[in-house]
Amino acid sequence: MNAHSSCAPSDVGPIGTTFPLLALTEIKKGFGEGEGRVQALDGITLHIQSGEFCALSGPSGSGKSTLLNILGLLDQADSGSYFFDGQTLKGASEKTVRSLRQKHFGFVFQSFNLVQTLSAVENVEMALFHAPMKAGVKRKQASEMLDLVGLGERLNHRPNQLSGGQQQRVAVARALVRQPRLVFADEPTANLDAASAFGLMDLMDDMRRQIGTSFITSTHDNRLMDRFSRIISLEDGRILP
Numbered sequence: 516m517n518a519h520s521s522c523a524p525s526d527v528g529p530i531g532t533t534f535p536l537l538a539l540t541e542i543k544k545g546f547g548e549g550e551g552r553v554q555a556l557d558g559i560t561l562h563i564q565s566g567e568f569c570a571l572s573g574p575s576g577s578g579k580s581t582l583l584n585i586l587g588l589l590d591q592a593d594s595g596s597y598f599f600d601g602q603t604l605k606g607a608s609e610k611t612v613r614s615l616r617q618k619h620f621g622f623v624f625q626s627f628n629l630v631q632t633l634s635a636v637e638n639v640e641m642a643l644f645h646a647p648m649k650a651g652v653k654r655k656q657a658s659e660m661l662d663l664v665g666l667g668e669r670l671n672h673r674p675n676q677l678s679g680g681q682q683q684r685v686a687v688a689r690a691l692v693r694q695p696r697l698v699f700a701d702e703p704t705a706n707l708d709a710a711s712a713f714g715l716m717d718l719m720d721d722m723r724r725q726i727g728t729s730f731i732t733s734t735h736d737n738r739l740m741d742r743f744s745r746i747i748s749l750e751d752g753r754i755l756p
């Protein structure tokens with residue numbers, strides 16, 4: 516990003532109005548070459564506002580994970596524009612992109628991705644690794660976040676001593692401990708039973724209200740759809756109207 520970067524287009528006015536937190540325009544992403552090439556995203560234009568609780572839905576292969584990876588700056592589009600807080604990332608260095616991702620984004624994955632040899636509180640603390648604060652403060656913040664997700668009594672349990680739902684709560688605490696502006700969750704309920712899945716949705720919605728974080732969650736789970744403030748439906752790499 517630089518000081519002269521352009522502003523997000525369309526429905527955002529120049530004075531006195533806020534930009535969307537994230538804006539994508541005409542994003543395309545393909546994989547492979549020649550006849551085997553797959554157009555995973557085929558012109559995605561999308562605005563995400565602060566505090567939204569969005570579902571990305573669509574059949575397997577429709578492009579949900581690809582879109583989440585691009586939204587979360589884990590992968591790059593082939594073409595199109597990406598704006599964060601009204602600023603383009605066109606020409607931004609890798610370092611700028613990485614620091615934006617570390618500062619503002621959190622991630623929750625289907626398979627939890629916890630470090631098995633570390634306790635719950637150490638897993639959450641890992642997200643504060645680069646944060647400029649003393650070890651005691653990191654421990655305190657990680658413990659408080661685990662308390663907030665209902666695991667205050669499980670700080671020293673390792674992942675294999677926790678249920679799937681509890682492990683996913685640790686993953687949510689890890690994603691939230693730096694108080695990111697956005698959390699991207701790829702099928703976070705896929706390995707959970709119905710009660711844990713609903714519990715996780717309630718937890719994310721509570722966190723959204725308490726911390727003001729926006730959530731963008733890909734899901735196949737039709738039971739959960741009425742929990743979201745907005746549903747973005749994908750098919751063949753395009754957003755359905």
Ligand SMILES: Nc1ncnc2c1ncn2[C@@H]1O[C@H](COP(=O)(O)OP(=O)(O)OP(=O)(O)O)[C@@H](O)[C@H]1O
Pocket residue numbers: 546547553554555573574575576577578579580581582
């Ligand atoms: N790294 C990759 N290499 C090649 N093709 C890929 C790669 N990643 C995704 N694709 C292809 O891009 C398309 C979109 O995949 P994506 O993983 O985004 O779908 P999805 O909607 O997340 O599916 P699912 O619900 O099964 O997770 C698919 O056709 C997939 O095969």
Ligand SMILES: [Mg+2]
Pocket residue numbers: 579580581701733
């Ligand atoms: Mg996927």
